[in-house]
Amino acid sequence: xxxxxxxxxxxxxxxxxxxxxxxxxxxxxxxxxxxxxxxxxxxxxxxxxxxxxxxxxxxxxxxxxxxxxxxxxxxxxxxxxxxxxxxxxxxxxxxxxxxxxxxxxxxxxxxxxxxxxxxxxxxxxxxxxxxxxxxxxxxxxxxxxxxxxxxxxxxxxxxxxxxxxxxxxxxxxxxxxxxxxxxxxxx
Numbered sequence: 001x002x003x004x005x006x007x008x009x010x011x012x013x014x015x016x017x018x019x020x021x022x023x024x025x026x027x028x029x030x031x032x033x034x035x036x037x038x039x040x041x042x043x044x045x046x047x048x049x050x051x052x053x054x055x056x057x058x059x060x061x062x063x064x065x066x067x068x069x070x071x072x073x074x075x076x077x078x079x080x081x082x083x084x085x086x087x088x089x090x091x092x093x094x095x096x097x098x099x100x101x102x103x104x105x106x107x108x109x110x111x112x113x114x115x116x117x118x119x120x121x122x123x124x125x126x127x128x129x130x131x132x133x134x135x136x137x138x139x140x141x142x143x144x145x146x147x148x149x150x151x152x153x154x155x156x157x158x159x160x161x162x163x164x165x166x167x168x169x170x171x172x173x174x175x176x177x178x179x180x181x182x183x184x185x186x187x
Contacts, residue, residue: 002167006133010124013159014054022054025158028181030060035184036177038152041117045073045086048095048103055122056156073111076104077139084143086111113146121175123155127165130155130174130187144173152176161185 001009017025044065049055065072075084077098087093087108094106121140123132132155134140144153155178178185 001162001165003133003136003165006125006162006165007136010133010159011053014124017054017158022057022158025181026057027060029056029156029158029179030064032179032181032184033061033154034064036154036179038118038154039068041070041152043071043073043111043115043117045075045116045119046089047120047122048074049122050101050103052101056158058120058156061120061156071111073116074105075143076106077102082138082142084139086113086116113143114148116147116151118152118154119144119147121153121155123157123178125159125162125165126155126157126175126178126185127162128185129164130176130178130185131165131168131172132175132178133165138171141171141173145171154179 046058046062046065049057062072072089073086074089075086077084087105088111089105090108093108095103096106097103121132123134126132153173153176155175157178157180160180175187177187
């Protein structure tokens with residue numbers, strides 16, 4: 001299927017999830033994450049979920065990261081340039097939801113992209129080769145292209161994979177892993 005068809009399909013599937021299902025599936029995803037060989041790193045980039053888009057609730061992964069004394073990095077979106085600016089999450093970080101419903105840090109210590117070692121990525125779906133479909137703005141592709149080749153890219157999905165995304169572009173950055181509520185895929 002094409003990205004456009006997959007976006008439509010998975011946005012509809014997400015819309016059918018109720019809040020209790022989202023919480024349960026998100027907790028299952030966080031528990032699956034504990035099985036990955038990623039916990040020896042220091043800097044972990046995490047997104048905060050867009051509630052109205054019914055994204056995976058990353059609060060559980062955030063709790064794991066904080067419990068393991070990891071440095072958590074959050075991003076602020078620059079919609080003029082389709083880029084993201086990355087900030088260290090501290091007890092003094094102010095989080096505010098922007099006009100698109102994205103919770104973002106308003107301030108803090110900026111973290112250079114090359115320091116980020118693990119990136120948890122929101123997505124709508126993925127395929128058997130680690131290609132993914134997001135919302136189509138390219139924010140994560142631009143960000144991931146700037147990351148070190150050793151940076152681990154981990155998608156979070158409520159649903160299992162598609163066989164093949166048909167219209168992959170050369171600028172699309174594949175995942176290293178994708179975590180679903182029932183299993184983890186490695187690419």
